[in-house]
Amino acid sequence: MDYEPDFDYGDINGPFLGGLAVSEGMLTKEELYSPLFRQLFHNVHVPAFIPVTHELRCRGAALIAPPGAVLSGCSAAAVRGLDFTIARDPVEFIVPESAKFLTRRGLDIRRTKIPGIEAEPWSDLLLASPLRMTMDILTHNKLRRSFPRVVGLLDALLRVKMVDHTALELLVRNRHDHGIRRAREAVALADPRAESIPESELRVLLVQAGFDPEPQLVVYQNGVFLGRLDLAFAEFKLAVEYDGEWHKDGPQPERDARRRAAFRAAGWQFIIVTKEQLYGDPGAIIAAVRSRICPQVLAA
Known part of the structure; x- marks a missing residue:
């Protein structure tokens, strides 16, 4: 059961940087590490009464992501309203190769040399476009999603018309990304008729x-x-x-x-x-x- 005593949370109504909150006198270090708050990532906290969802963790991760970071993969899908994750799944980012950012527990970081990833502003960072988000879901092998699972995620994206099958076929046809072979196989097998x-x-x-x-x-x-x-x-x-x-x-x-x-x-x-x-x-x-x-x- 969450601990919610009589406490004036002031402006703390979502994820925040713990060190900053303490240094600005919003709360004490003892309060920060009390049952009043829970830690999402190192130095990222949230009031304990707020339910932890994957979307909340994405907003928390946005506070520590480097400039130019793009939320992508299943994390971007969760922000777009699709039930592809559980709360504790790693938050998936793409960051510029030049970014001096070390990954932290709970984050999954992919680096790219490609500038100008198609994205839109979201929270304190960028949100990958549906097409780019889908490409990352299909090609990302590190999280060890099974091939049937990857096809299932693609079927769901096609079913809600978040991505166009023809556009995706064209995108994977001539690319040479790591994992592109699996992506092509998934696109060839995709069928939006499945209901789950x-x-x-x-x-x-x-x-x-x-x-x-x-x-x-x-x-x-x-x-x-x-x-x-x-x-x-x-x-x-x-x-x-x-x-x-x-x-x-x-x-x-x-x-x-x-x-x-x-x-x-x-x-x-x-x-x-x-x-x-x-x-x-x-x-x-x-x-x-x-x-x-x-x-x-x-x-x-």
Whole structure:
């Protein structure tokens, strides 16, 4: 539980430089390091009653970023309203190669020789354009995002029309950045029809295993609309669907059961994938799909 005693915060209503606040007499050093405040980065603090989000940490990092720094990657996406990060993910910056700035814990710094990165003012620094932000998401290998995850993030950007697929294809075609090969592969596999990032990850997992599922297939039976399927193999009447945590709550389980019962009555089979399976045992998912499809192919 956050500590929020009777304290006059004055102008301190967001991230601030702790050393500056103490030197200007806004608070004492003892108060700075008391439960009244929490530290976001070295010398960057925030009142403890303010919930820590990734966007808040981006604003805090802006206080210590060097001139010309550009917020990019998934951090820029978070500022633009996309749920690509958790609060404690590293804040992603591009800084000029000449900048005398040492990275700090909680920051991910990329240096570039290229001047004039397309960006706009935000907080005390610059915010990468959607196209540049997307390029950084696709090419950045240091944060060890899986390839299916990268495609899932791109699918989400395309789905909300934050970036144009054709413009992105043109951008990656003739560049030679580190990580550009992965970026080209991701752009080639991108499909905005997926309704969630895990659903995209599941699709890419299947594609990498040699399958070709159809995303968000609309199914009719005798002219009657049955519904849409996350991923479908229409030839085999097999659906592969991702059930996230929200499928376990409220009326959703009953809705799922009724919907799938209607499909099963029409001859469809289902493989239901949970979060634990997708991230913990992807091989079992591939095996399950193969066991349903390959016998039918051999029989034919």
